Amino acid sequence: MYISNLTIENFRCFGSKKDKLKLPLLSGLNTLVGENDAGKTAIIDALRMLLGTRDQETIRPQVSDFHYLNSTTQAQNFTIEAVFSELSSRERANFPDYLTYQADDEDNPAVLHITLKSSLINEKMRTVVYAGLHTGPHGLKELDLKTREKIRVTYLRPLRDAEKEMDVGRNSRISKILKKQSNIDAGEKLIDLVDVADEKFSDVINKLGIVGIARLINQLLEQQPAINNTTKNLNDNFLQPLQMDGDNLTARLGIGPDADDEALKRQMLEKIGITLEGIGGKRGLGSNNLLYIACEMLLLADSQDEPALLIIEEPEAHLHPQRQLKLIQYLQERIKSHHAEHNVHLQIIVSTHSPTLASKLPIKCMCIVHKGKVLPLRAANLHDNNITFLERFIDATKSNLFFCRGLLIVEGDAENLLMPSLSKILGVDFTTTGVSIVNVGHTGLSRFANLFSGTDQYPNPGINVACLHDLDLIEYSVAKELALNCVCGTDEDTIQSAWNKAKESIGATEGLEFSTLNELLPLNIISGLTDDPFSAKKLEKAESSNCYKGDSVKGFYSKPWTLEYSLAYHGLGEELTIAACLAKAEKSAQYDPSKHQVISNIAKKYYEYLKKHYADQAIIAGKVYELFLSPISIFDALPAEESAKLILKKEASKAAAGQILGVLLEDIDTKMKESNQTERDRIKHWKNVLPDSVVDAVFHVTPTYSPTAPSKVDCDE
Template identity: 65%
Template sequence: MFISELCIENFRCFGQGGNKLVMPLQLGLNTLVGENDAGKTAIIDAIRMLLGTRDQESFRLSIDDFHYSNSKEQSKSLSISVTFLGLTLPEQVSFAEYLTYQPENIENPVILKVTLQAVLRNDKVRTTIFSGIPTSSHGLREIDIETRDKLRSTYLRPLRDAEKEMDAGKSSRISKILKRQSAIDEGESILDISAVSEDKFGEVVEKLGVVGIARLVNQLLEDHPAVNSTTNNLNVNFLKPLQMLGDNLQANLGIGPNADDEMLKRQMLEKIGIALDNVGGKRGLGSNNLLYIACEMLLLSESKDELALLIIEEPEAHLHPQRQLKLIQYLQDKVDKYKEEHEVNLQVILSTHSPTLASKLPIKCMTMVHKGKVLPLSMSSSTEGDFTFLERFIDATKSNLFFCRGLMIVEGDAENLLLPSIAKILDFDFTENGVSIVNVGHTGLSRYANVFSGTSEYPNPGIKVACLHDLDLIPYKAARELKLDSVKNNSELSDLWDNLKLSLDIGIEDVDFESLNSLLPKNVISFFEQDPFDTDKVLNANRDYQGDFVKGFYSGPWTLEYSLAFHGLGKEVTIAACLAKAEPSARYDPSKHEQIVSVAEDYYEYLNRTYSESEVLAGKVYELFLSSVNVSTHIANEHAGLVLSGKASKAAAGQHLGQLLEMMDQKLESDGYAQSDRIEHWKNLLPIAVVDAIEHVIPSMFSETESE
């Protein structure tokens, strides 16, 4: 059986009515992702409080667990419930008196619903755990302790001290595992030493001190069938699959297996502990964590009559990225094979802050938690094709989109490097506001965005997404000046465009735009305000995004670099491009930064004198990225040779431009300009789409919620 739905009301950050949590879960792997204090730990703690854990940890509701509304009024009651589906016949027998029958539900006629209800009276918490549905004919029934023990989950806490967790003690993991071995009771309970006193063995025993006896006991334990088989099973079937080549981790079972003499004296006959061997030096936290996880999985596999539910908070704790990937591969393999090997279904619920893990998890197993609300990605409007596409291309860099308050999706490295600086000069710092920026290249922006679209049942919980596109429509005059292949040597088009421009200049309104646009390539526009076909091309370029939270923004009229130059940052883009062109030179030296800037300023002044029309001037600035422009042929600057003739790198230019804009803003501030005046200054120089996209993704002020 497995949990199909979790409902939480008035517990910590989850309220009631429309603010209560109703979260679907699936068989196999379920992953909670999102920023800190979103509600992930509250979800896991709710399940732990309802079902309990196998480590018998005392974990009870407190007064602080009752939800506070915005008015600071604390709720006096709360409830946590789970619905189990897929009960096998043995499970139905085991929980027979607590089941609810739904004859109308052909697929799942038998369910087990378990609910914790708590009330707060006189500063005391009173809790009841029962089964059933209030409206069901079977009514409600309080669950006895013996049955509740069968529902306990296996829980791995965050920032765990694996060595401490595996220490010898009353509830040590290895003692629980050994107790489940049928062979543990084999052999004589009492050894009559006198019967073997004349034997050499007896002579040796008589000479042993306490430490020696401990070491002898460890040797005997090592040869004991139950201990030996458990050690081999743990090392071969559970610890080895978690390792990478060269790890060579081996567990030793015994009484303080790595202890010194003094420690052996204290631990003798107390308990059996477990530790990694120390060959090559003492093992670190990460390696001990793997052993701890392996022990938990072994213990879980031995618990055949209990719930196969594994809850892990931050499985990445103490593990480097490659081991994190190995762990996820291991968990997925266990989920796939568990039913075949153990005749029950395994369900795993984990929370993570690791982009590395998130990049390798199936997207449909993820649930984003944000401000006390959830967005199960399996419930999004994305298609199977979208999921396949995203799982193919999401890497550890892109996967930070699962942990954001706002998301900016861009088409290239230049935008990725430049937009955080533009946001900063607009007083919208991405880092401070928890906004992730993800570069997905030139395709698939809508696929990434649709994951956040939500549905009527599970709407977007408030994560704003902006997809910043290049409009990719080239003004004809810029295309002609740059001699782009699509319009070059097309005299008919050139003549018609010139005639129409002349007609418009002298005030003739009835002009033949249709003929012009029949000759214009699909990605070229006339750039006449009166041309209705330009509007059609812009609308056709736009993509539809669903809902108010996910929107597309189109930086026009061409690429971002062209658009920035066109709207007022032509000189700055020229400087950034020339700096980028200078970098590959063997003579490049950061100390010559100012000389290169002077070359760029001279070149821009030349362009500004030569090309009066803004679309053409912007095109000539953008030409620095399109072709090998030798600026030294146009200006007389002794340092012009520092700027190579090769094409400027957009990524390098984006980085330089971002730094330049931030420096310019700091200069304005030092000159006494108020922040509001500086923001207005930049808005007048930036493309409207860029400003709107940045303003869209900045989250509004968060309402106060309980922390995780």
């Protein structure tokens, strides 16, 4: 059996009605991801409170557990409900008086519906756990203590001290494992040493002190069939699969098997402990954590009369990334083998903050938790081919999208490096506001974004997503000036004639001559002429090519070409020229960082040269963008002695230029601040010179934190 549905109402961050938690769970691995204080621990504590745990640690309702309906009013009741489905015949026999029968469900005729209800009356609490439904022929029945013992789950707390958890004691893990061994009582219960006197055994005993006897007992324990088999089973089948090559972790059972004489004397004949042995001496937290998890899995494997449910908070605790990946692989394998061996479901519920783990988890087993809302990703209306695509390309850097408050998806390294700086000068810091930037390359932006689209049943939990695209459409005049291949093969005279005719028709009341021109232009070329309906249609088609669902997920487009071109066109032409020239120089072995200011000055002169020789801002922006396209050198336009040795004939790296431009713009903003310009005035300036797509994308992913600043309309007044 496994928990198929969990409902929580008025408990901590979860409210009532539309704000209560309804969480569907899978029979195998379930993973809760999200930022701190999102509700992950509340879900896990609710399960612990409802079901109890095998470590006998009781978690009882507190006044603080009751949800606050508003800042002053607190709920007086909360409920936690779990539905166990697909019970085996043996499991049904364990709960005959508490099952709810479903005549209309042939595949799942009986379920175990368990509810905890806690009421707060005059700051005193009454809590009851019962089975059944609120309505229906089966009614409600309070669970007795014996039955509650049968539904306890295994829980591994966050930041656990594995050595302490496995230490000797009344409820030690190893004692529980040994008690379940069928042959633990095999053998004679008493041996009279007189009977073995002829074998001089008594002589040996007489020579031993208390520590020596303890060590002899450890030798005898190692030969005892139950302990020997348990040790071998634990090492071979549970601890070994968790290890990486070269780990060499081996468990030993005994009375303080790794203790010194004094400690061994204290533990003698009292308890049996467990420790790791192997080359390298005492093991660290991570290795002991693996041993602890291995013991829990062995205990689960031997517990046929209790739910095979394991809850782990932060399984990545104390583990480096490779061991985290090994752990998640191991858990998935145990889920499969447990069902094959015992014909019952092993259900594992994990909460994690690890991008490493998230990068290797199946999409369908993940649930994003955000501000008391949940978004099960298997309910995101994604086709199987999209899930396959995402599982192939989500790595440890992209998986930070599962832990964000806002998400900006970009299609290149330049945007990835530049956008944090652009957000800062617009008054919002992505680090402070919890925005993740994910660079997915040039394809698949909508596939990543639509993870967050949600459905009617599970809407977006409040995480805004912006996808920043290049439209990749080029104005004819710019393409012609740059001699791009897309227009070099066309009949220029014919195009020029159509171009001139279209220009002449602008302003006419009817009969605009754009159709002839547009028939001659390649698919990625637009005329750039005012009121060209065919260019407008190309732009509209490009913007609608990505299907985004819901108001929280939107696309933003750098028009008409790329982000770099758009930056140069809208007001950052000089700054981008400086960044591009510095990026060009970085590629040269002759580059001397001390010449930074010299190169900046040359770049400024080059931009002044462009403004003098070209009247069209679109062409000026194109010439700036040309620095990224081909191995040209700006000393064709400047005296060679000024630039030839500093800026060689190599195209600029967009990533390098993006990083340089970000630093440059932040420095400018700092100087503006030092000159006593207010934040409002600085934001007004940057909104005037940045493309709308950039400004809108930044404010879309930070709606709560976006500063009060004038719109572009206000700025233009």
